[in-house]
Amino acid sequence: MTSTDQQPFLSIKDLKVHFSTEDGVVKAVDGLSFDLAKGQTLGIVGESGSGKSVTNLTILGLHDPARTSIEGEILLDGQELLTASERELERLRGNKMSMIFQDALASLSPYHTIGTQIAETYRKHTGCSKTEARKRAIEMLRRVGIPQPDMRVDDYPHQFSGGMRQRAMIAMALVCDPELLIADEPTTALDVTVQAQIMDLLKDLQQEFGTAIIFITHDLGVIADIADDVLVMYGGRCVERGTKEEVLRDPQHPYTLGLLNSMPSLYGPVDVPLTPIPGAPPSLLNPPTGCRFHPRCAFTEKVSGGKCSSESPLLEIVDGRGSACHLTAEQKQELFADFAATRHN
Ligand SMILES: Nc1ncnc2c1ncn2[C@@H]1O[C@H](COP(=O)(O)OP(=O)(O)O)[C@@H](O)[C@H]1O
Numbered sequence: 001m002t003s004t005d006q007q008p009f010l011s012i013k014d015l016k017v018h019f020s021t022e023d024g025v026v027k028a029v030d031g032l033s034f035d036l037a038k039g040q041t042l043g044i045v046g047e048s049g050s051g052k053s054v055t056n057l058t059i060l061g062l063h064d065p066a067r068t069s070i071e072g073e074i075l076l077d078g079q080e081l082l083t084a085s086e087r088e089l090e091r092l093r094g095n096k097m098s099m100i101f102q103d104a105l106a107s108l109s110p111y112h113t114i115g116t117q118i119a120e121t122y123r124k125h126t127g128c129s130k131t132e133a134r135k136r137a138i139e140m141l142r143r144v145g146i147p148q149p150d151m152r153v154d155d156y157p158h159q160f161s162g163g164m165r166q167r168a169m170i171a172m173a174l175v176c177d178p179e180l181l182i183a184d185e186p187t188t189a190l191d192v193t194v195q196a197q198i199m200d201l202l203k204d205l206q207q208e209f210g211t212a213i214i215f216i217t218h219d220l221g222v223i224a225d226i227a228d229d230v231l232v233m234y235g236g237r238c239v240e241r242g243t244k245e246e247v248l249r250d251p252q253h254p255y256t257l258g259l260l261n262s263m264p265s266l267y268g269p270v271d272v273p274l275t276p277i278p279g280a281p282p283s284l285l286n287p288p289t290g291c292r293f294h295p296r297c298a299f300t301e302k303v304s305g306g307k308c309s310s311e312s313p314l315l316e317i318v319d320g321r322g323s324a325c326h327l328t329a330e331q332k333q334e335l336f337a338d339f340a341a342t343r344h345n
């Protein structure tokens with residue numbers, strides 16, 4: 001029995017990503033751990049600036065080493081990525097792991113046809129002939145729902161609509177059958193109909209290819225649509241983790257509760273009033289002491305001894321479920337009861 005058989009496909013342990021800047025050290029990710037199994041979708045949700053993109057750029061090895069200090073472990077299929085050479089990372093990127101972003105224009109070159117870009121990615125990793133690579137590019141464009149792919153393969157990115165460019169980027173990301181796809185807000189810039197089509201496409205492709213997906217979004221509605229498991233990030237840390245149903249129906253952290261209360265009900269009546277979370281996300285140059293959410297939390301006075309501002313709550317995950325909060329389970333049941341009553345009936 002090899003040890004990799006026992007390991008999750010992707011395993012991140014106590015990851016810290018700190019940037020040196022003129023103003024000081026930005027603790028963008030500060031002690032993050034999570035696992036992801038093959039073929040599963042993990043949704044990472046949190047407000048802007050919570051460290052979602054930095055986490056995922058670090059997995060892909062796309063950071064500026066000169067100004068970045070990284071600690072922890074990132075194991076992909078048993079291979080440590082943080083100590084891998086740039087050459088090895090380049091081999092893995094686009095092949096074993098791949099990514100799609102919000103802005104397809106930024107990841108597609110304006111000077112080459114869509115088909116050339118997809119074909120070249122394929123050729124780089126497989127070493128196949130140009131003819132074969134072009135055939136593969138057309139096939140991928142067909143798979144992602146581009147009409148007349150054998151004609152559109154010769155178009156330049158500006159000849160595609162926003163939704164079609166997003167599809168082309170997905171085609172490029174999946175051309176080498178990656179086992180891990182990182183999708184960073186890929187539908188945020190699209191209108192609702194196109195967004196729904198892209199989500200359906202990703203779900204179909206995942207079924208077909210068995211890809212593990214990390215789906216980053218600030219939108220819990222998107223999470224409800226696509227994720228198996230959810231990780232809620234706040235101030236560079238995970239504050240809650242569980243299955244989608246657990247986190248969305250039975251939140252165990254005041255921040256998750258706040259996110260849910262600030263959006264239309266996912267499961268219950270549509271006319272529940274929305275309550276935004278007061279205040280703004282913390283600066284990661286000087287994060288709050290103790291629980292990073294405490295300055296915005298409605299429940300700090302329920303915890304004795306000012307613990308919320310002095311002690312960082314531990315995140316204990318049992319069977320994939322946990323939250324980092326000083327409130328007891330009984331307190332949460334009582335204090336969060338209104339949420340369950342108003343939003344699930
Ligand atoms: N290269 C960098 N240098 C300094 N600070 C950075 C850099 N990249 C990101 N940050 C900071 O790290 C924090 C987390 O950013 P990010 O991961 O992009 O947030 P999110 O994707 O959750 O919106 C932010 O405060 C951001 O300003």
Ligand SMILES: [Mg+2]
Pocket residue numbers: 052053054184
């Ligand atoms: Mg981001």
